[in-house]
Amino acid sequence: MNIIALIPWADWLALVCFFALWIGYAVFARIWGRKKGSLIQTTNRYRAYWMAQATARDPRMLDGLITQTLSHTPSFFSSTSILVIGGLFALLGTTDKATELMSEIPFAQTTTLIVFEFKILVLVAIFVYAFFRFSWCMRLYTFVALVIGAMPSPEDFDAGKFDRKQYTDRAAAMVGAAAETFNDGLRAYYFSFAALAWFISPLAMVFVALIVVAILYSREFRSEVLGILRD
Numbered sequence: 001m002n003i004i005a006l007i008p009w010a011d012w013l014a015l016v017c018f019f020a021l022w023i024g025y026a027v028f029a030r031i032w033g034r035k036k037g038s039l040i041q042t043t044n045r046y047r048a049y050w051m052a053q054a055t056a057r058d059p060r061m062l063d064g065l066i067t068q069t070l071s072h073t074p075s076f077f078s079s080t081s082i083l084v085i086g087g088l089f090a091l092l093g094t095t096d097k098a099t100e101l102m103s104e105i106p107f108a109q110t111t112t113l114i115v116f117e118f119k120i121l122v123l124v125a126i127f128v129y130a131f132f133r134f135s136w137c138m139r140l141y142t143f144v145a146l147v148i149g150a151m152p153s154p155e156d157f158d159a160g161k162f163d164r165k166q167y168t169d170r171a172a173a174m175v176g177a178a179a180e181t182f183n184d185g186l187r188a189y190y191f192s193f194a195a196l197a198w199f200i201s202p203l204a205m206v207f208v209a210l211i212v213v214a215i216l217y218s219r220e221f222r223s224e225v226l227g228i229l230r231d
Helices: 002-005 009-036 039-055 060-093 097-103 113-148 154-158 164-197 202-221 224-230
Strands: none
Touching: 009 039, 009 113, 009 154, 009 164, 009 202, 039 060, 039 164, 039 224, 060 113, 060 164, 097 113, 164 202, 164 224
């Protein structure tokens, strides 16, 4: 209860708005994307095409190489998240100097030391979440490799010994799950910029969070690449 009393109500309200925008947009993007076709849903079609081609290829070295390439990006972000978390914990040891630096920034709201530390911990929580999403994405791509490696030969599919559509749908769903998980982690990075604006003021945090939502919406539902992939 002490921490609740020590943090100003404006900061609590901004934090609630921040997570409401983040979670609300994630739910909206998932539901609306199934109806209208978001970037992730549109690219899932190409993942299904890829897996359909994989069932007709032998050997499947190309598919294994693609899977390995796709896993490099979440691996990079996972490692980066650990470095950011370490840097934030190091910042906790120098919060007095950091608050002095922030007080010199124009329009930055002056806060107490405990509020400043609380904001850092929120940032830590965001990057911890991102780390778990990216690391799970890496794990999913290992499962994708297993599914591809376990696919029967094209001859067995042609002979009717195995259901080609069942294998294609299962593999495509696995690749799609990895892409969704990566998208969750990347979204956390976007919203971390809004959390950074919290050090200026609670209003700045909400304002930047709205900008992030607008950017995400434009890229997932109105981007030029989406129009190309839909054609």
